[in-house]
Amino acid sequence: MATPLTDQEKRKQISIRGIVGVENVAELKKGFNRHLHFTLVKDRNIATPRDYYFALAHTVRDHLVGRWIRTQQFYYEADPKRVYYLSLEFYMGRTLQNTMINLGLQNACDEAIYQLGLDMEELEEMEEDAGLGNGGLGRLAACFLDSMATLGLAAYGYGIRYEYGIFNQKIRDGWQVEEADDWLRHGNPWEKARPEYMLPVHFYGRVEDSKWVDTQVVLAMPYDTPIPGYMNNTVNTMRLWSARAPNDFNLRDFNVGDYIEAVLDRNLAENISRVLYPNDNFFEGKELRLKQEYFVVAATLQDIIRRFKTTKKGTPVRTSFETFPDKVAIQLNDTHPAMAIPELMRILVDIEKLDWDTAWDLTKRTFAYTNHTVLPEALERWPVELLEKLLPRHLQIIYHINQVHLDRIAALFPKDMERLRKMSLIEEDGCKRVNMAHLCIVGSHAVNGVAEIHSNIIKTDFISSCGDLSVSCRPLQAAPGYHMAKMIIRLITAVAEVVNNDPAVGSKLKVIFLENYRVSLAEKVIPATDLSEQISTAGTEASGTGNMKFMLNGALTIGTMDGATVEMAEEAGEENLFIFGMRVEDVAEMDKTGYDAMLYYKRIPELKHVMDQITSGYFSPKNPDLFKDLTDMLLKFDRFKVFADFEDYVKCQEKVSQLYQWTKMVIRNIAATGKFSSDRTITQYATEVWGVEPTDLKIPPPNEPREAIEETARALKKM
Numbered sequence: 001m002a003t004p005l006t007d008q009e010k011r012k013q014i015s016i017r018g019i020v021g022v023e024n025v026a027e028l029k030k031g032f033n034r035h036l037h038f039t040l041v042k043d044r045n046i047a048t049p050r051d052y053y054f055a056l057a058h059t060v061r062d063h064l065v066g067r068w069i070r071t072q073q074f075y076y077e078a079d080p081k082r083v084y085y086l087s088l089e090f091y092m093g094r095t096l097q098n099t100m101i102n103l104g105l106q107n108a109c110d111e112a113i114y115q116l117g118l119d120m121e122e123l124e125e126m127e128e129d130a131g132l133g134n135g136g137l138g139r140l141a142a143c144f145l146d147s148m149a150t151l152g153l154a155a156y157g158y159g160i161r162y163e164y165g166i167f168n169q170k171i172r173d174g175w176q177v178e179e180a181d182d183w184l185r186h187g188n189p190w191e192k193a194r195p196e197y198m199l200p201v202h203f204y205g206r207v208e209d210s211k212w213v214d215t216q217v218v219l220a221m222p223y224d225t226p227i228p229g230y231m232n233n234t235v236n237t238m239r240l241w242s243a244r245a246p247n248d249f250n251l252r253d254f255n256v257g258d259y260i261e262a263v264l265d266r267n268l269a270e271n272i273s274r275v276l277y278p279n280d281n282f283f284e285g286k287e288l289r290l291k292q293e294y295f296v297v298a299a300t301l302q303d304i305i306r307r308f309k310t311t312k313k314g315t316p317v318r319t320s321f322e323t324f325p326d327k328v329a330i331q332l333n334d335t336h337p338a339m340a341i342p343e344l345m346r347i348l349v350d351i352e353k354l355d356w357d358t359a360w361d362l363t364k365r366t367f368a369y370t371n372h373t374v375l376p377e378a379l380e381r382w383p384v385e386l387l388e389k390l391l392p393r394h395l396q397i398i399y400h401i402n403q404v405h406l407d408r409i410a411a412l413f414p415k416d417m418e419r420l421r422k423m424s425l426i427e428e429d430g431c432k433r434v435n436m437a438h439l440c441i442v443g444s445h446a447v448n449g450v451a452e453i454h455s456n457i458i459k460t461d462f463i464s465s466c467g468d469l470s471v472s473c474r475p476l477q478a479a480p481g482y483h484m485a486k487m488i489i490r491l492i493t494a495v496a497e498v499v500n501n502d503p504a505v506g507s508k509l510k511v512i513f514l515e516n517y518r519v520s521l522a523e524k525v526i527p528a529t530d531l532s533e534q535i536s537t538a539g540t541e542a543s544g545t546g547n548m549k550f551m552l553n554g555a556l557t558i559g560t561m562d563g564a565t566v567e568m569a570e571e572a573g574e575e576n577l578f579i580f581g582m583r584v585e586d587v588a589e590m591d592k593t594g595y596d597a598m599l600y601y602k603r604i605p606e607l608k609h610v611m612d613q614i615t616s617g618y619f620s621p622k623n624p625d626l627f628k629d630l631t632d633m634l635l636k637f638d639r640f641k642v643f644a645d646f647e648d649y650v651k652c653q654e655k656v657s658q659l660y661q662w663t664k665m666v667i668r669n670i671a672a673t674g675k676f677s678s679d680r681t682i683t684q685y686a687t688e689v690w691g692v693e694p695t696d697l698k699i700p701p702p703n704e705p706r707e708a709i710e711e712t713a714r715a716l717k718k719m
């Protein structure tokens, strides 16, 4: 039962959730009814819960618009250094509640909706998740946009407006089946299309006198989404590009009789932004994916350069690029937008006519790169053959970058051919490929991993390890990982069937596989969790982010010393986590001596029992061999050496069960999570990488005169 709040607690709640003024509530109700009538064209007799959600979303959106325009006016006036976060994924989830919180409107909206006789939770459930991401990488991008706005940075997120986001997962008879995520079906009240700012993106063609000619054009249409900061009147922009065929697409080449065919072919161009690749930590070398990567990069750089050249009325237009890195910071979220490096070089050298060395200096000072994994199957290595076909001029530029790079290394380490081979941007063994991580490292002034241990692994092992996967030019090895993932889900649902129907434990213990995990489900599950299991083999999980979310929300952690869990143990004290298993050094040692799963299987009775149960068909009586691939993998080819940590894991779980001082430990954990706020991360990026300062200056709200903006802009310049 909830205990009544003290006055102090009530005041605190109000400051977080916003003040409930009578006028406020009346105003919101008026807005709601107006939108139900004029925007949704419904009355209360026939309106559905979805109509009510849309009416509320539009009402809340109205409160964003003035601040959004104001913020952009302020940036135009103050001309601060802009930060551009380029990402193929933005896993935003839902927008309504976050907007209400950040504008301080939550309490007033709750009251308004209550007075209208509606149920806020029911309305919120009508919102589709913006699932434009696979997991941690995309969610990180979303959190960073949030923090950049809260810290008052002049920041922009740039990505793709996928028509279909991450698939909806259904479980049928224990198996995963995928459904298309048609998230835009009912319309998206948070985006604003900007067809007037459409930009051309070129593909294919050939190079003539260092010029890219005879290309095919696709148009990139921007859709803007507001990103409000927390209670600071800042509203930044996430700009997502959608592919559009030019109106003359294919028509030039056909006579009148082929008109219908030619119009139908427009889909070919527009497929570029159709669907998010559902690959988490896996490189699938498909041409369409490379098109997506270049599409976002080419449109975004045109936009960035247009904005760089635009100055305040009455001041000269910028023509020199000398100050470009002082005005522009571009962060690459993994190698997915890596083509931005040769693209900026192409613009500076081919179009703006700068000499190579000047252009390279500016490029390097502009870009910074975040690596997300060291697992070889995730590293992007695009076949030279494909680049030559799709982006021939960029391939030439990459070759030139590599030439200068290797000349420098050869001068520093004469006759060290092995070093040249390892550090080259071009892998020569097997099929010729461009190593995109190497391109990013060479083209950036700052490189980081996503946790301290991961950054250290990059520094010591990465360059030498990421050229060691010999692969053919055919699309890589998707099948096995995908198959194993599905079989693991099937095993969980099979174990659930047995456990949940067991007469002895069935009423006390349930195994549940949560269907369709996504941001809005995480928001419910994470606060409800008691024990967070972070059981990756040390050195394989770059950071993990769920680990920190669970910690902040009062779960305790059983985990290996991997990724951010290492820093969690450092902050909270190792005695307040349940740490087990090999350390990175132990795994490295085992790599030398060898890992034999059979040894553990034979020695540990519990492990043998579990494996024998699975192989004997205990969990799949109708099909005893169902999990053979899975058990074979564990016993014969397990790259992750999981049996090596099994015994220690079981022992550690016993400690978890015995522990009685749970609450004290939970509090110690929550109190130690300060470091894991993305506001802290972004403050560090701002000062150490981007060369900008977070500010708590408040942009004047829309009801204050325009001069207030100029005044605040002057104040910012003085800081």
Ligand SMILES: *Cc1c(COP(=O)(O)O)cnc(C)c1O
Pocket (backbone or CB within 6 Å): 134, 135, 136, 137, 139, 517, 518, 519, 520, 522, 543, 544, 545, 546, 547, 549
């Ligand atoms: C945080 C989050 C992830 C990533 O979790 P990890 O622990 O970093 O793998 C994936 N999906 C959703 C919905 C999330 O919120």
